[in-house]
Amino acid sequence: MSANSxxxxxxxxxxxxxxxxxxxxxxxxxxxxxxxLAVIGDNGAGKSSLIKALSGATIPDEGEILLxxxxxxxxxxxxxxxxxxxxxxQDLAVAPxxxxxxxxxxxxxxxxxxxxxxxxxxxxxKKMLETAIARMNDLKVGIRSMTQAVETLSGGQRQxxxxxxxxxxxxxxxxxxxxxxxxxxxxxxxxxxxxxxVRDKGLPVILISHNMPHVFEIADRIHVARLGRRAAxxxxxxISMSDTVAVMTGAMPPEAIPAECLA
Amino acid sequence: MNPHLPLTVLALAxxxxxxxxxxxxxxxxxxxxxxxxxxxxxxxxxxxAEAAKAKGAxxxxxxxxxxxxxxxxxxxxxxxxxxxxxxxLITPSDAKAxxxxxxxxxxxxxxxxxxxxxxxxADGTDALFATDNYKAGVLIGQxxxxxxxxxxAKIVTLDLFPGHPVGAQRHNGFLKGMxxxxxxxxxxxxxxxxxxxxxxxxxxxxxxxxxxxxxxxQKAPDANxxxxxxxxxxxxxxxxxxxxxxxxxxxxxSVDGGCQGIKDVGEGKxxxxxxxxxxKMAAMGVEAxxxxxxxxxxxxxxxxxxxxxxxxxxxxxxxxxxxxTGTELCWGKK
Amino acid sequence: MTATVTAGAAAKAPVAIPWGQLGPFxxxxxxxTFFAFTTERFFSGENLSLILQQVMVVxxxxxxxxxxILTAGIDLSCGVVMALGSIVMTKFAVELGMPAPLAIxxxxxxxxxxxxxxxxxxxxxxxxxxxxxxxxxxxAFAITQLYSxxxxxxxxxxxxTWLGNTFALGGANVAYxxxxxxxxxxxxxxxxxxxxxxxHVYAVGNNPEAxxxxxxxxxxxxxxxxxxxxxxxxxxxxxxxxxxxxxxxxAGQTENLDAITAVVLGGTxxxxxxxxxxxxxxxxxxxxxxxxxxxxxxxxxxYQVLVxxxxxxxxxxxxxxxxxxxx
Numbered sequence: 007m008s009a010n011s012x013x014x015x016x017x018x019x020x021x022x023x024x025x026x027x028x029x030x031x032x033x034x035x036x037x038x039x040x041x042x043l044a045v046i047g048d049n050g051a052g053k054s055s056l057i058k059a060l061s062g063a064t065i066p067d068e069g070e071i072l073l074x075x076x077x078x079x080x081x082x083x084x085x086x087x088x089x090x091x092x093x094x095x096q097d098l099a100v101a102p103x104x105x106x107x108x109x110x111x112x113x114x115x116x117x118x119x120x121x122x123x124x125x126x127x128x129x130x131x132k133k134m135l136e137t138a139i140a141r142m143n144d145l146k147v148g149i150r151s152m153t154q155a156v157e158t159l160s161g162g163q164r165q166x167x168x169x170x171x172x173x174x175x176x177x178x179x180x181x182x183x184x185x186x187x188x189x190x191x192x193x194x195x196x197x198x199x200x201x202x203x204v205r206d207k208g209l210p211v212i213l214i215s216h217n218m219p220h221v222f223e224i225a226d227r228i229h230v231a232r233l234g235r236r237a238a239x240x241x242x243x244x245i246s247m248s249d250t251v252a253v254m255t256g257a258m259p260p261e262a263i264p265a266e267c268l269a
Numbered sequence: 270m271n272p273h274l275p276l277t278v279l280a281l282a283x284x285x286x287x288x289x290x291x292x293x294x295x296x297x298x299x300x301x302x303x304x305x306x307x308x309x310x311x312x313x314x315x316x317x318a319e320a321a322k323a324k325g326a327x328x329x330x331x332x333x334x335x336x337x338x339x340x341x342x343x344x345x346x347x348x349x350x351x352x353x354x355x356x357x358l359i360t361p362s363d364a365k366a367x368x369x370x371x372x373x374x375x376x377x378x379x380x381x382x383x384x385x386x387x388x389x390x391a392d393g394t395d396a397l398f399a400t401d402n403y404k405a406g407v408l409i410g411q412x413x414x415x416x417x418x419x420x421x422a423k424i425v426t427l428d429l430f431p432g433h434p435v436g437a438q439r440h441n442g443f444l445k446g447m448x449x450x451x452x453x454x455x456x457x458x459x460x461x462x463x464x465x466x467x468x469x470x471x472x473x474x475x476x477x478x479x480x481x482x483x484x485x486x487q488k489a490p491d492a493n494x495x496x497x498x499x500x501x502x503x504x505x506x507x508x509x510x511x512x513x514x515x516x517x518x519x520x521x522x523s524v525d526g527g528c529q530g531i532k533d534v535g536e537g538k539x540x541x542x543x544x545x546x547x548x549k550m551a552a553m554g555v556e557a558x559x560x561x562x563x564x565x566x567x568x569x570x571x572x573x574x575x576x577x578x579x580x581x582x583x584x585x586x587x588x589x590x591x592x593x594t595g596t597e598l599c600w601g602k603k
Numbered sequence: 604m605t606a607t608v609t610a611g612a613a614a615k616a617p618v619a620i621p622w623g624q625l626g627p628f629x630x631x632x633x634x635x636t637f638f639a640f641t642t643e644r645f646f647s648g649e650n651l652s653l654i655l656q657q658v659m660v661v662x663x664x665x666x667x668x669x670x671x672i673l674t675a676g677i678d679l680s681c682g683v684v685m686a687l688g689s690i691v692m693t694k695f696a697v698e699l700g701m702p703a704p705l706a707i708x709x710x711x712x713x714x715x716x717x718x719x720x721x722x723x724x725x726x727x728x729x730x731x732x733x734x735x736x737x738x739x740x741x742x743a744f745a746i747t748q749l750y751s752x753x754x755x756x757x758x759x760x761x762x763x764t765w766l767g768n769t770f771a772l773g774g775a776n777v778a779y780x781x782x783x784x785x786x787x788x789x790x791x792x793x794x795x796x797x798x799x800x801x802x803h804v805y806a807v808g809n810n811p812e813a814x815x816x817x818x819x820x821x822x823x824x825x826x827x828x829x830x831x832x833x834x835x836x837x838x839x840x841x842x843x844x845x846x847x848x849x850x851x852x853x854a855g856q857t858e859n860l861d862a863i864t865a866v867v868l869g870g871t872x873x874x875x876x877x878x879x880x881x882x883x884x885x886x887x888x889x890x891x892x893x894x895x896x897x898x899x900x901x902x903x904x905x906y907q908v909l910v911x912x913x914x915x916x917x918x919x920x921x922x923x924x925x926x927x928x929x930x
Contacts, residue, residue, distance in 0.1 A: 306748045430904065431903050431904070469904070470903070470904040472857075475849065475854075481898065483653055484895050487650050487895070488899045501755070504847075508847060529757070602754050
């Protein structure tokens with residue numbers, strides 16, 4: 007996780023305009039292998055637009071995105087998914103009445119072999135259940151039954167399911183949008199633990215969050231977005247929380263940041 | 270160009286048009302039916318249009334959207350009176366709810382005549398031209414009794430639905446014609462008797478009539494006589510009997526005299542039906558309207574527009590007309 | 604939180620008794636028991652088979668309605684679209700002299716096109732299904748009346764009414780149409796349970812935003828559901844023709860709400876995403892049992908309407924309460 011870790015994902019000079027409003031004004035971005043990168047910024051700083059560009063939800067007007075050094079163009083979130091980038095959205099994107107297993111495989115269901123699968127299009131529910139259990143075990147998510155409906159879970163458990171889904175299918179990058187928002191202390195910690203395990207499995211994580219304590223707890227580096235650009239990338243071990251907030255609001259200009267706080 | 274010119278021209282044209290209508294003294298008559306689509310009312314409209322043409326009157330037509338749509342009829346009435354109608358002919362969807370609007374019209378000097386079914390109370394309108402539905406029931410009851418030739422009757426009645434005056438009148442008239450104790454013509458209750466093995470509601474609909482008959486056959490498998498509120502219900506009853514293999518032993522009687530119904534009589538599906546005359550109701554209504562416009566004379570009370578028993582097989586002691594006559598006089602598509 | 608995950612319900616996992624699904628069966632059982640004791644003829648093979656025939660038109664319409672309600676939509680036009688289909692197929696056969704199978708196909712195409720219209724208005728123009736189908740209800744009704752001139756179509760070729768014929772099965776006469784209805788129910792039940800496309804219907808009804816985000820073609824699923832429903836209405840129109848032997852332009856007017864009643868009685872939630880299609884079949888049968896039983900008892904049809912209304916309220920209440928309990 008040093009500065010010499012290979013770049014998994016990179017963006018240069020991203021520009022995105024919505025009518026008169028310029029959301030991204032030449033933003034840069036770097037994600038290194040095996041790290042948790044927190045993206046923070048005030049409202050309107052351009053962090054959601056940045057994330058949307060990286061996950062394929064929007065197409066930038068200018069600039070380029072590189073994945074493992076190769077330029078990529080995402081026309082939709084599906085393109086990004088096929089490239090191995092998984093996003094876990096703020097509203098979780100789960101169907102509450104359906105089971106955990108079904109939600110895990112929503113949109114990528116497994117079919118049975120042979121006639122039953124190809125002609126009758128029957129789902130391989132057994133295999134999906136086994137896979138779901140295995141992945142959840144991998145990530146040490148402690149939910150007892152994969153056949154219970156998502157709506158019977160607590161908020162924190164639901165978040166874990168959503169994060170685990172992104173982690174289970176991602177090959178390159180996992181993007182988490184405000185994963186601990188609206189969670190209590192205990193549940194929030196549960197989710198942070200899970201995020202660490204995702205990183206430990208070898209998947210780099212982009213974490214968008216307003217929750218400074220959580221950011222400081224698990225982020226390896228902090229990307230500060232401001233006015234549609236990247237203001238700075240900070241080292242949470244060296245810089246203080248209040249200084250970070252100052253950079254975010256513009257109270258501390260990037261030039262004023264001490265060198266050892268940069269990452 | 271003066272921006273007000275088009276408006277002025279339009280206003281002038283409208284005034285001239287209105288004045289010309291007044292000047293012609295052409296009586297304007299409005300006909301409001303329950304619905305646009307029931308063939309009964311379609312025939313009524315045809316009859317009214319013919320009579321209007323013959324008498325030089327102008328006919329406006331309107332209807333509710335469905336059976337029971339009172340608001341639609343109220344709107345139609347208001348629009349027609351605003352357009353100059355001095356006579357309104359109406360088949361009321363809701364016998365009570367239409368009264369306030371009719372009163373308003375009559376207070377303005379408009380002649381209001383009920384067609385086919387009365388308001389409640391009946392003197393809410395100036396006059397009523399309608400079928401005597403009780404008599405229609407009596408006629409088919411008499412025929413059925415004679416056709417049974419002394420055998421004990423096991424009767425199934427397929428009625429309209431509870432509380433409807435026409436449904437009650439036909440049902441009770443039928444009982445009277447059969448010589449069974451029956452409520453009088455003013456009653457809205459369906460009369461009961463030991464001979465009635467099963468009573469069910471058909472809503473005047475063929476599919477529902479079939480279901481009702483099937484269920485009644487389960488209750489009374491040896492029924493030999495079926496009274497039906499109208500001919501679609503009778504067609505449904507025949508279907509049910511045919512499926513049970515019983516159509517040859519059961520007599521079906523009905524009311525209406527529509528062309529499809531008369532055809533069914535000719536084919537032996539219905540033994541006898543009381544034919545009513547929507548055309549006549551409408552024509553009489555138009556005549557009354559023209560008379561009112563000319564002389565100010567209003568008709569009053571109840572005028573029976575006639576009902577005729579049509580049967581394929583004549584029976585001694587019961588006066589009936591044959592299918593050929595029925596076909597000539599029938600309403601609907603021939 | 605490092606306990607290992609196990610399959611199946613463990614001791615602490617909430618096992619929700621699916622009252623929503625058991626409810627209709629219980630209601631049916633109670634009704635049948637009641638009528639079996641209070642009337643002579645209710646509990647005979649012949650009577651029960653009759654009830655199945657009487658509900659087969661509404662039953663098949665309700666399959667389409669179930670699919671639509673599962674996506675949190677509703678279709679107020681189903682009955683009159685069915686009538687339109689029956690007029691199209693009978694007029695094509697009788698007046699245009701088309702061979703029966705082709706005429707039947709044309710009728711089903713007509714109803715499927717209405718389904719397509721509903722689906723496009725809902726997915727492309729984004730109008731609420733309630734309003735869309737209110738509009739298409741009026742349009743379909745008008746077209747049916749105009750095309751048929753408000754006359755029933757009679758003298759149909761026997762091939763068209765074949766589904767109304769019966770065959771003997773253990774002392775009762777079962778109609779081929781009943782077998783078709785049950786087959787269709789089983790087929791859709793399988794599709795909804797065991798295929799991805801079927802599961803997507805539930806997902807779209809439960810959380811359409813989620814389905815969009817995970818890449819399911821939500822609009823296509825919705826459009827497909829409305830077109831499928833249209834096809835079922837077409838099959839129902841064939842059953843209606845087969846049962847009554849005529850093409851009746853005034854048919855289907857009460858079926859609009861009757862189909863919705865069957866779906867609600869069957870435990871499917873009007874909010875979408877929850878329900879079992881076999882429940883709808885039970886719901887339709889319950890209504891037929893009430894009508895048949897009350898007639899056998901000599902009770903006025905008004906009470907049938909009253910009891911149905913009470914059952915609907917009960918069904919929705921049970922569904923709501925069981926969902927709250929499972930949280």
